Amino acid sequence: MFSKLKIHEKPGVVEWAERCLVLPRETSPNAPGRFSTARMPYMREPLESIREEGLQHIYWCFGTQSGKTVSLLIAAAYFIDNDPAPMLWALPTEILARSFSRARLQPLISKNDVLARHKRRDPDAFTAAEMRLDSMELYMVGVSEPGNLSSRPIMRCVMDEEAKYKHENKEEAHPVDLIEERAKGFHRYQILHASTPSSEDSYFWQNFITTDMRKFYVPCPRCGEMMPLEFSRNTVQWERREDLEGDALADWVQDHTFYVCPHCEGRVEDWEKIGMMEKGEWRPTNPNASRARRGYHLNSLYSPFVTWGQTARKFIVAQNDLFRQVALHNFRNGWEALPFTQYEIKVGDDSVRGLRGVCRRGELPRHYYYMVVAYDPGQNQTHWVAQAIGRGGETWVVDWGTLLGISTTDATPGIGAHFESLEWGGVRPDFGLIDSGDWAQKVYDECY
Template sequence: MDGEGMNTLLASEVIERTARRAVKPRIFEPVWKWAERNVRLSVRTTNTPGQYDSGWIAYTRGWQEAFSNPRVKEIAICAAAQTGKTESILNCIRYAIAEDPGPMMWIMPAESLARSFSETRLQPSLKDCPPCAEQITEDPDAFKLLEMHFKDCTLNLVGANSPAQLSSRPVRYLFADEIDKFPEARAKEAGALELAKVRTTSFWNAKTILTSTPTVESGQIWQAYLNGTRHKYFVRCPHCQHEQELLFPQVRWPKDERTKPGAEWNVDAVERLAYYECPACRHHIEQNWRHAMIRGGCWKATNPNAPADRVSFHLNALYSPWRTWGSIAREFLEVKDSPSGLQNFTNSVLAEAWKPVQGEAVSEAQLLDLRADYPLGTCPAKPHFITLAADVQRDCVYFTVRAWGQDEESWLVDYGKLPTLESLNEIMAREYNIAGTDERMKPIKGMIDSGYNTQAVYEFCSASRGRIHPAKGWEKLAQPVKQATVDFVPGGRGGMARHIALFHFDDCAFKVELYIRRIKDRQGPRWHIPFNIGPDFIQQVTAEKMVERKNYRGVPEQVWHRSHKDNHLGDCEKIQLVQGYLLASELRKPATPPLAPESTAPQGQHNIWQTAPTRGGWVGGWK
């Protein structure tokens, strides 16, 4: 048979299959019911293999039923991590492929994530589902990681960091995962989510599913949740039948010698003894009641003004079968005093938007209240170690030096302005007196903001052989600090590329930690300055305040505004907190004299400063 005849046959098969599907009676049923009949989970993709059962995560039935509802166009799921939402969304994809096909797109924050997800989870789950496996063609080239051609539809996976891919094809089903990590609008182009949504406009029966843990109030998932029905999951108290949403303030634990024998919480005891208290009858609800409560629960819309075709859901980790109420209480106690720890708990566990405190700049009086009885150039107590932080400008370099003690307590021992980057070597070699002793110590680690004159910073840090690292702040980051490896060519062009560890950090989170918590509210680890601190330091550390502005979508958001042109010493102190974050585990150990970088640790002694300059970076060098 010639090629033309083959094409005619293939076309006729497609027409015949489409016609059969069109006249076949449609039986609409919730996705979760279809999945319980057709989906079998494999050990390749889950730690709970076997026939899919929605009963133990009954709350996922809500958005699966919404997907089956032809009147619903957009579903937004604002949920905590590890709540079973991904598997339930996979049910929606499997259902669409087998029962109601149409072109589909799954978007993740980056293409690398999409590729890994497809290989390890999506494709195995489709092959393990008989109705979907029947739709896979025999041509292996048609079933690629990022583009899967089925008999009746196509599924593409793309990264939100690829605008061309987002705007290249029309889709009926749009699945957007972790949308708060998507790139937002820029001067020349709309945001990733807006670009993708436009692709659905040519389908009258299009559906969009948005999922993410929230970040801030102006974040995309929180706004999608607020603009929808705002469904919340209600359960009944086993003692009084009071209907309620599970909320973290109702998680309680005894406050006695068992849980707090001294100044610190015994987190093991808290995790073991925590319970949920009904706000109506005050009875203790033990953990073993939760499964029955969730199975008998129901979703209730709380926004009567929402469009009927826009459904949104909110779910925190108190419902998750993978978390106990005690483990959540423990996590709260462990992170509440760490930089951005409370924000991460609020986002990833409570599934709530973080609300930074808006207010005036730190006052001089508030900063001066942190003065301690020691002079500049002296450590008032023997520290674990001393660190340097620097901020590079066009014609100078600002720096601060901090001594770190037990439990992240720190003292400013030096600061100033230098003519060149190379001048920092003098500071790294400078020895500081330890009050009451004959001992002297010098900085043993350092970090430089690489936002300006990046090439020079990379070259200088590389020459330090692991003692000093570059750092770069970002407006939004999924975690407080993220280590990466960057390549650079000494001199700018030609020659062999070198590798260096670069630390990305959440700029807003560490500013809140420094200006609001440490200085203004005096919370968290103690943060000291010397009694003879200079007016230049005071002026620069009080130069920023948080203000409210509207973003490009007209949504209010809180940003840091500089009220004085020079805030460089404040930026140095912020970078010091980044170092404190990285050193936190070491700062909870009893103080011991740090070893010099050139020394060899005696057998059996742990030298945290033996770092490899091109691999492992800061944290990896401890191991």
């Protein structure tokens, strides 16, 4: 009789998960099967941290393909079987929340006996929006509906893709604050904040930098010095090929990239990464953080599913993208797990003159993507400039001039007639742009 009253110590998160859980393909497309941290040793400490008393906020600022979502699912599974309490899983929208529930969370619960045994027989108790288990409730909500965040008390919460939360209703507090208010009624409340970052001024990043901001340090296989893996021109390098460009260059880079140790400048190959991570350790970088707030930062270079070359290729493609700034923004957020920053600078005449190339007026550069002519109409004159645009956003001024008017008449050629006459060595412009300004009707008529 007294054996039932004996206090049983809860198992470690990783030990329990590796012993009890099998990841279905729906839950883990990259690595289905029995759960293991062998290929992702960096997951161990973040997972064990969910058991630490007094740790109220845990931030997982991870890049893509690094195991962030699987880690969250393992944490939820551990709570269901070992430490049940009311729990909320929040995503940016209701549609995303229910889709994630059906596609990834529910298969994990239903296909593992250790979790499925906690399901009630009532089918209405296990829906995409609400899973009422034998000893806890798990709610899936979208933060776009503030009412979902303030209607029930919770002890734990997963704020998934938190950087994408929008504060649309200014009459309400920010969604993050609304959720935290629901949890503060519990003495042992805990919130897992997980996301790739967006911008420096986002709610997620500003809160993340108040944590101890831990980085995963690994030893260099050449000199043994510990270092965090970081993407830069000095650390991620590739063998040069001056005769290649575009997709051919990107393909070459993917197969000929290596990592360079910042201590000894030794070359580190992809196949050495797993061994380095096995000897790695998390180190805090912000000594002023509260003991109740912990943060883990991990970029995609650590992922066992991503090579040095794939990271470098993604960067090369982003640099050459037609929408370069958008592509680099995505690389910075998703692959480096860092916020994207836009800088505004003033450029003087001397700076512009310093960028002059060797092409003469009317001469086209060797490699360009498209030709555009821009017109700026004024009261008495219309200035124009023809530019060649490169795939990486480079600009060459090919030609320029001034017209006396906007409209084409029998006596005076305007913008339309001028555009039709332009040609450089048989090359016509691909399209034209007009700043209509105060002359909108005239410009529209001329375009027509």
